[in-house]
Amino acid sequence: MTIQIPNEYSPKFKSFFTNLDENLHNLMIKSYGISITTLEEVFLKIGHLADPSSIFGTHIDDSSSDGPGQ
Numbered sequence: 001m002t003i004q005i006p007n008e009y010s011p012k013f014k015s016f017f018t019n020l021d022e023n024l025h026n027l028m029i030k031s032y033g034i035s036i037t038t039l040e041e042v043f044l045k046i047g048h049l050a051d052p053s054s055i056f057g058t059h060i061d062d063s064s065s066d067g068p069g070q
Contacts, residue, residue, distance in 0.1 A: 005013075020032070 009016075017034075020027075020029075024030075024032075
């Protein structure tokens with residue numbers, strides 16, 4: 001399971017993880033891990049969500065024409 005927590009909650013991380021650590025057994029959690037988003041993950045997400053023309057300001061033509069006037 002992956003849960004993404006918005007950066008705006010970072011001031012609460014210390015107390016959250018302290019509380020989580022103290023209650024792992026009660027919550028039936030064997031282990032957990034944390035990580036930050038890598039630049040690669042950011043670019044992959046942008047690539048999947050964004051229209052390339054909105055990023056680069058160009059039109060990408062996927063038509064199969066053989067050229068002008070063809």
